Amino acid sequence: MDAAVSTPGVERKPGARATAQRSRILRAAQQCFVEKGFHAAGMAAIAQAAGMSPGLIYRYFKSKNEIILAIIEQQLGLARARIGELHGAEDLAAGITRAFQATGEGDERGISAPLFLEMSAEATRDPQIATAIREFDSTVRADIEHVLSRSPKQGGYGLTAGSAAAGRALLLICLLDGLKVREAREPHLDRKLLRAALAELLNELLTP
Amino acid sequence: MDAAVSTPGVERKPGARATAQRSRILRAAQQCFVEKGFHAAGMAAIAQAAGMSPGLIYRYFKSKNEIILAIIEQQLGLARARIGELHGAEDLAAGITRAFQATGEGDERGISAPLFLEMSAEATRDPQIATAIREFDSTVRADIEHVLSRSPKQGGYGLTAGSAAAGRALLLICLLDGLKVREAREPHLDRKLLRAALAELLNELLTP
DNA sequence: AAGGAAAGAATGATCGTTCATTCTCATCTT
DNA sequence: AAGATGAGAATGAACGATCATTCTTTCCTT
Numbered sequence: 001m002d003a004a005v006s007t008p009g010v011e012r013k014p015g016a017r018a019t020a021q022r023s024r025i026l027r028a029a030q031q032c033f034v035e036k037g038f039h040a041a042g043m044a045a046i047a048q049a050a051g052m053s054p055g056l057i058y059r060y061f062k063s064k065n066e067i068i069l070a071i072i073e074q075q076l077g078l079a080r081a082r083i084g085e086l087h088g089a090e091d092l093a094a095g096i097t098r099a100f101q102a103t104g105e106g107d108e109r110g111i112s113a114p115l116f117l118e119m120s121a122e123a124t125r126d127p128q129i130a131t132a133i134r135e136f137d138s139t140v141r142a143d144i145e146h147v148l149s150r151s152p153k154q155g156g157y158g159l160t161a162g163s164a165a166a167g168r169a170l171l172l173i174c175l176l177d178g179l180k181v182r183e184a185r186e187p188h189l190d191r192k193l194l195r196a197a198l199a200e201l202l203n204e205l206l207t208p
Numbered sequence: 209m210d211a212a213v214s215t216p217g218v219e220r221k222p223g224a225r226a227t228a229q230r231s232r233i234l235r236a237a238q239q240c241f242v243e244k245g246f247h248a249a250g251m252a253a254i255a256q257a258a259g260m261s262p263g264l265i266y267r268y269f270k271s272k273n274e275i276i277l278a279i280i281e282q283q284l285g286l287a288r289a290r291i292g293e294l295h296g297a298e299d300l301a302a303g304i305t306r307a308f309q310a311t312g313e314g315d316e317r318g319i320s321a322p323l324f325l326e327m328s329a330e331a332t333r334d335p336q337i338a339t340a341i342r343e344f345d346s347t348v349r350a351d352i353e354h355v356l357s358r359s360p361k362q363g364g365y366g367l368t369a370g371s372a373a374a375g376r377a378l379l380l381i382c383l384l385d386g387l388k389v390r391e392a393r394e395p396h397l398d399r400k401l402l403r404a405a406l407a408e409l410l411n412e413l414l415t416p
Numbered sequence: 417a418a419g420g421a422a423a424g425a426a427t428g429a430t431c432g433t434t435c436a437t438t439c440t441c442a443t444c445t446t
Numbered sequence: 447a448a449g450a451t452g453a454g455a456a457t458g459a460a461c462g463a464t465c466a467t468t469c470t471t472t473c474c475t476t
Contacts, residue, residue, distance in 0.1 A: 017455090037329065039247035043432060053457045055434075064432065117329035121245060124322045124392050137394055167405025170390075170397075177389040178382030184332050186345055189378075197375025204412050225421085251466055261423045263468075272466065 022060045025050050026074065029067050034114050038068050038122060072119050072129060076136045079111045083140060092147065092157070093202035097195055100179060104191040113184040137173075144169040148206070157206050168205060175201075230268045233258050234282065237275050242322050246276050246330060280327050280337060284344045287319045291348060300355065300365070301410035305403055308387060312399040321392040345381075352377040356414070365414050376413060383409075 028050035032041035043064055047054040061067050086095040103110050123130045149165035152158045159165040179198075182189060236258035240249035251272055255262040269275050294303040311318050331338045356365045357373035365373075387406075390397055 021455095034332075036333065037247060039245060042430075044430085054432085055458070056456055058433070059455075114329055114332045117325045117332075120389055120392050121322055121325035121329060124242075124325075125244065133393055164405075166398075167401055167408070170402050171383075171405050171409055174386030174390055174402075175379075175383055176386070178384070178386035181328055181385040181389065182378075182382055184328050185341055190374075193375050194378050194382075197372075197379050200375070201379055201413065205409065229421095250464075252464085262466085263424065264422055266467070267421075 018060060021056075022070075025052075025057055025060055025067065026070055030071055030074075030112070030115070033068075033071060033118065034112055037114075038118055068122075069128065069132070071115070072122075072132060075111050075115050075119065076132065078109065079136070080140070082110055083143065087143075087147065091206075093199065093206055096176070096202060097199045100198060101191070101195060103183065104195075111180065113180050116180045117184055141169055141173060144172060172205060175205075226268060229260075229264075232260075233265055233268055233275065234278055238279055238282075238320070238323070241276075241279060241326065242320055245322075246326055276330075277336065277340070279323070280340060283319050283323050283327065284340065286317065287344070288348070290318055291351065295351075295355070299414075301407065301414055304384070304410060305407045308406060309399070309403060311391065312403075319388065321388050324388045325392055349377055349381060352380060380413065383413075 025046070029041070029046050031049055032046050035041070036045070043054050043057060046067070047057055050057070057067075061070070082099060086092060086099070088095075099110070119129065119133060123133045145165050147155070148157045148159045148168055150157070151160075157165075159168055175198075179194075182194075233254070237249070237254045239257055240254050243249070244253070251262050251265060254275070255265055258265070265275075269278070290307060294300055294307070296303075307318070327337065327341060331341045353373050356376055358365070383406075387402075390402075
């Protein structure tokens, strides 16, 4: 009965392998989801991309849906990190345009545009995904609102008048969403042109 | 060999029934696609929603993919019409805010937000869809660019300086895309707030 | 009676998932 | 040191369900 006596010292980190396998599966799944979409990508394809058998995946994930959820959480985490960077030192406008430029130069640190679309679409159907995304959206929005309404001395933009900060935050988010959509729909778009126009608009959006 | 002798006079409208059936199928398919997505929606479900057998659908469409293509073309047509309205009489800013408000009030004349996302995601995978959407995007953008660069006397906005018109057009499109994304992700969003902020921004985006 | 319209069963493929089995290898026994 | 033990890792075939599509049959109209 008490066969599991903790096997002392042998295994350094508990479940180190499991963690590695999970991330291996997630990497493969992300690749497949980007290439085929959540529903069109099969477990067989994911297994092959991960270099393992289909059955083994179910040792580390309860279901395909759980994998989808994990991928979405991962993407949201990426986005959160990106926004956290903006928060950091400089002003928002410069940070955003720089992040935009980085995305154009093949920077993979941001959210994947196809997955962004897939996630958003799925949120209109799957309640669990909807909750995750909605929670993300509301915290991000509150975050931006906070920065915009804070006084300039504290690194904010002093948009205290009425609901200016709330409105501007909303517009800013729409704009960023739109950039992601364009990234998917017009990958060969003139990014230099867009960057210039974006910088100009951001200055107007953040200061007056 | 020459069996098709045009069947003179017998059939009043050529394929009147066929046309009706096709649109019946498309209506059902759209409903299913919105509820389940392109891939998760099955032909059986579409047939049931259309009130017919699965087999009969194949009398009017070669394949499911052809239905998806037709739905996408239909949605793009809807969007084109919407933009055509803007073109009409008044100024762009007022037209856009009014269209935005209409969407919030359950106006179904515009593009469906879930389908918009689904289409855009699928465009990154299916070359045929990519072509259709890309062609739509480029003509719409040229259209808006044209309006923005035209002189005010001709109903334009006189943004002739350098690439101002092109950049502004791009931003405008991103903004509209972003609004659609929000529509899907935050259906209970404070539209009044957004509308006010939008109107303000549009005035700055279109005039200076 | 003729022929298009419709139904719905059949088809083969593929889906997500499960399961019996084998493999691997660290630990324990002798 | 060498063999036995056993638990976890991994496999890949098998399952029932469902997928898009086709086919045969029936129905209905003229």
